Amino acid sequence: MTEISEKEYWIESPGGRLFAKSWTPRDPVSNPPLILFHDSLGCVALWRQFPQLLAAALNRQVIAYDRLGFGRSDRRTDILSRDFIAVEAEQYLPLLCENLSLQEFIACGHSVGGGMAIWAGARFPVQCKAVISIAAQAFVEDRTLTGIRVAEKEFELPENMNRLAKYHGDKAKWVLHAWIDTWLAPEFGDWNLDAALQALRCPQLTIHGEYDEFGSVAHPRRIAGTHGECRILQGVGHTPHKECPELLVEVIESWLSSPAAASPKVADDR
Template identity: 35%
Template structure:
């Protein structure tokens, strides 16, 4: 992965710096995979996994940190995300980033983990003609009790352990990353968040992967995706695997992703 660079977008009335890193940009004729991180993720937290995926799939890659994460512009002190925060990322931030990077002509593959998986689904729902396919790991399409319970535990850990210090390795502002994510997920109105109906508009192929031991969601999440998407959906349910399949079972995820992209590239007219 190349050293991170920055793209500037206009979002919510201010200039926001987005941390970006490219993988194998010299593969100019190869497909582009865009990696969307989890609720506490960043460019650095992916480590070398995106490069492994791109090598296996013979692809180029774009890894970026969403606003408030990594080296991207932190949240302002008074900035509190609302129930539509993932919709805003999908409908506003991602198109603005693609425009800033002059990728409007591309039809990328989106590879999203957790919140990043949900944002990928929402982007493909709003812009079905702009996506070649989706790989989503442990995505959320509705809120479950187990998710909220473990996010409450994360809040306790952040207040009482060295978790802020650990997150500071990956974020310029650990508070920006943690509280932006934690407060909205524990905001009572967010319990009604549900994107199932929006999945009907997705027309690209989808690979949905989840660990059987996922502590932040049940298999009802990816099975719910398979019941709704219009472009076809493959499910991979991995034993001995928690909420981060790319960390717990990286080889399984890499093989499944490369096979999925290779197969569906052949089938594209």
Template identity: 40%
Template sequence: MGGRIIEVKGKKLYTEHNYSFENRPTIVFLHDSLGSVQLWRDFPAELSDATNCNVLVYDRLGYGRSYPMPTHERPVNYMELEADLLNDLLIRLDIDNAILFGHSDGGTIALITAAKYPEKVEAIICEAGHIFVEEVTLKGVYAAWEAYKTTNLPERLQKYHGDKVETLFKAWTETWTRDDYRNWNIEYLLKNITCPLLFIQGEADEYGTLDQVEKTISQVSGSAEKYIIPGIGHTPHKEAPEQVLEKAADFISKNS
């Protein structure tokens, strides 16, 4: 897939859009808080092949090959704002039949987008998303911050984000550990989600408990199912790719 920069509301985002299947949905991949288009690797293409769906993968502002974010300081509702920007991007690309596949922060953004813009979204696959802040999440963020200071994590991230690494890392860790972020919660939006939902989570996820899954699927208005994978952590599509691919493809084929 060829990539290009698209300007949306003054923000220059790197996108890869593969439209090969006429009258079929587009799977939109939403990366995590340290992720990028590149870090999805072959997974989007494999899911596209398995489902005959088109694909849109993009770097949020400040990530990957997108332009830098102006500051690491984020408002408490930054993921809600990302959902608004995603809606603008879908309008720009004339996509009104999206299947959102979001991981971690991306999973949360997928849920918010489906709640706010239901006419655009046919189904959601939320992988390890969050709807409220847990102690285990903060513990995971502090552990990542320690790794950033004591290991070669900055160099590894630089490979994907270039000179944007410090800003995006601060944006993630400082926002989630701020006092005013403790009460962040999107449960009030869940009732507005009417499309089918698949929530995938590793049973050993180091950033969230199964409460995130149960409270999400019990509060949405559409059909919802969970897929919990034993012994797997925060990135099921990397830790158990074949299982996730098979489950996701089956869910999409039933709902598209």
């Protein structure tokens, strides 16, 4: 297996420090690195083996960071704004790029992080060379809200909160409510990614599990639209990077090495 070196970073932001980590092959190609945006309860550690597998398979650098309030990054106590997904790309991504001296990148995100990756591509069309979204939501769907309500009940069990605290420490309660309270708020009901998708010009791959409990296949189809490629993973749920990391890496590697990653196109293998 390709030798991968790991490095940690601390990035100053107006709200506090952000934790980031990179995985770099010994002799990486000169292609843009991938930046990973985590999901609503996620953090760097919860990507598990996926970043290392991806760096080795692509022979390029992979970077992940904990959003403010998550993982090892500093705490926050504010309520997320309705446009927090766009704000993440607009305000925090430039800090990461500046501190790691990134001139260009590929944005890749899971769930709500997929929306952030799409906004990154929309806001930074010169620097962002491609967008990969995994199990991303394009709008607020009843299936999404039902899944969140089920999870809310599950987190009433102390053992589930303890597992969340393992990764977020004493920030775990804020992390949980930042997810649940934001998505279930009535004023969030008409949120969608349409503006970002309309502005997106770079090649785009959207990946979705057939049995995703937080969103139907209407989401990847809407995200792919007329210039992206849509891949539906059979028998997979909401977390492909945990359920089938090798397959996910294979799908991403294949797409990045194809003509589709050089120019937008319409495609769907379902």
